[in-house]
Amino acid sequence: MLKNRAVAYMKPGKVEIQDIGYPDLILRDGPGVNPLNVGRKCEHGVILKVITTNICGSDQHMVRGRTTAPSGLILGHEITGEVIEVGRDVEFIKKGDLVSVPFNIACGRCRSCKEQDTHICENVNPDRPGSAYGYVDMGGWVGGQSEYVMVPYADFQLLKFPDKDQAMEKILDLTMLSDIFPTGYHGAISAGVRPGSTVYVAGAGPVGLAAAHSAQILGASVVIVGDLNSERLTQARSFGCETVNLREHPNLGEQIEQILGIPEVDCAIDCVGFEAHGHGASTGEAPATVLNSIMEVTRAGGRLGIPGLYVTGDPGAVDEDAKFGTLRIRLGLGWAKSHTFVTGQTPVMKYHRDLMMAILNGKAQIAKAVNATIISLDQAPAAYAEFDQGASKKFVIDPHGSVKSF
Structure with a gap:
């Protein structure tokens, strides 16, 4: 069984790298998981090998202790990855696809999703509309600052990049599409x-x-x-x-x-x-x-x-x-x-395809604008500390060395 290392919030001012176990297509109990979500089956989901996952200012609020986030919460809602396993009910997303994951988790079935308000999906968070990976009070979906992550509702949510080689050439820009x-x-x-x-x-x-x-x-x-x-x-x-x-x-x-x-x-x-x-x-x-x-x-x-x-x-x-x-x-x-x-939260799916096309055709240079900076998973704790001090960088975690080796 593959290991799965991830960034966990421990207490105010401290994150650490933990082995959390390889994901499967079910939402199991863990830090921050809503009891009503425990055991939720996700045959409509996929397992991703994480290519890039970014540190966000919203993560920093939790790490500073400014929320009610529990110790052990796995962080990370900005995820780009390669599909390595697909659930029984996934029809259009295939193994090997390189995809961007919207940070809002959305079912595609409720009234809000059908009206493009995917930021306030009614079926993914028992507490209130709207959810996200690795975030406090958002249903408990496991975060993606990790080597592997499970993503539900894959056919509806995932944005597939049309050409993998082209996407890897522009990955520092495309990784910003998740949030x-x-x-x-x-x-x-x-x-x-x-x-x-x-x-x-x-x-x-x-x-x-x-x-x-x-x-x-x-x-x-x-x-x-x-x-x-x-x-x-x-x-x-x-x-x-x-x-x-x-x-x-x-x-x-x-x-x-x-x-x-x-x-x-x-x-x-x-x-x-x-x-x-x-x-x-x-x-x-x-x-x-x-x-x-x-x-x-x-x-x-x-x-x-x-x-x-x-x-x-x-x-x-x-x-x-x-x-x-x-x-x-x-x-x-x-x-x-x-x-x-x-x-309110941004309905990512309303914009991410258009912005992808702007990136792929040279009309947007978002990585340059935000000073995208590649780090390893082991460097994440230090990057959190540097970001907290106001560093003008957007830290992009490359957990498998995929970007550096490309």
């Missing part, structure tokens, strides 16, 4: 980015950089990225974005005015989420900062895309309200300016 490229693109679409738009992106982490690149693809005339981290802002400038350092210059409107001549943009994208900090050199965590600031700088009638993660349970929050996701948001300002807000 951050569609998430950034969804943020830009939700914000109403179109040719000529002026766009503000809050946050220069990987999702923020993906949103900025997506805004460029959609024809934005100016993309402004704001952050407190100068290294990440340098990365944003590397592919043509304007930047605002909110640690050095806390007045966002003034900085936008220096760039555009007016203190507002057509639309804005929140790629920070609930661990936002206040603007300025010595301010601490203030989780409503980004939401309130983008309302201030977005024109009346504008749209706000909010792919940044907000949670209903944050044990490390700065106050009691924030521990339950209650933030001091200036909703009256948004109402007065007739803003449109779009929140």
Whole structure:
């Protein structure tokens, strides 16, 4: 029997590599698995040999201890792999296919899935609509920062790459299709980015950089990225974005005015989420900062895309309200300016095929935009620590040496 090594969350600030056993086509009991999901048969699924699996900022929230994630939870929801075993009920996906796995787990049968709302599938998480691999309170589906992983509902979910050799040549771009490229693109679409738009992106982490690149693809005339981290802002400038350092210059409107001549943009994208900090050199965590600031700088009638993660349970929050996701948001300002807000998980399947074609035909360079950096599975704990310190990199785990050897 093949072994299966994986990245496990152990306690705040610590992940480790464990042997979790080779997967099969059933969801067995384990850390974080919803009791109602234990024993769930998945003959509609496949086993993948993981080619690449990425570390995400959403994983980092758990690793910092900012969620109720249990010790031993296997991490990883950004998965690209080769099919090595297919379930009895799989008809169209074949052994040997190289595929991208949407981070949302979706059955393809419920009302939400049939309406393309695969981010709120009603059949995969007994607690509430929506699920993901390796994530707290998402049903307990085992994460894919591992050598092998089981993926359910394969015929419906998986995006097959048309040519394996071509795909491996562009694997650092294609690995972003499982989450951050569609998430950034969804943020830009939700914000109403179109040719000529002026766009503000809050946050220069990987999702923020993906949103900025997506805004460029959609024809934005100016993309402004704001952050407190100068290294990440340098990365944003590397592919043509304007930047605002909110640690050095806390007045966002003034900085936008220096760039555009007016203190507002057509639309804005929140790629920070609930661990936002206040603007300025010595301010601490203030989780409503980004939401309130983008309302201030977005024109009346504008749209706000909010792919940044907000949670209903944050044990490390700065106050009691924030521990339950209650933030001091200036909703009256948004109402007065007739803003449109779009929140929630990204329905990856709505976008991933189009973005794949953009990559394969040279119209998108997402790996360059987010500074994709290959590491081994054994390097994952160190990469988590480096990412936590604000490294301007998107860490891509290559568990079998498949990328390096290609």
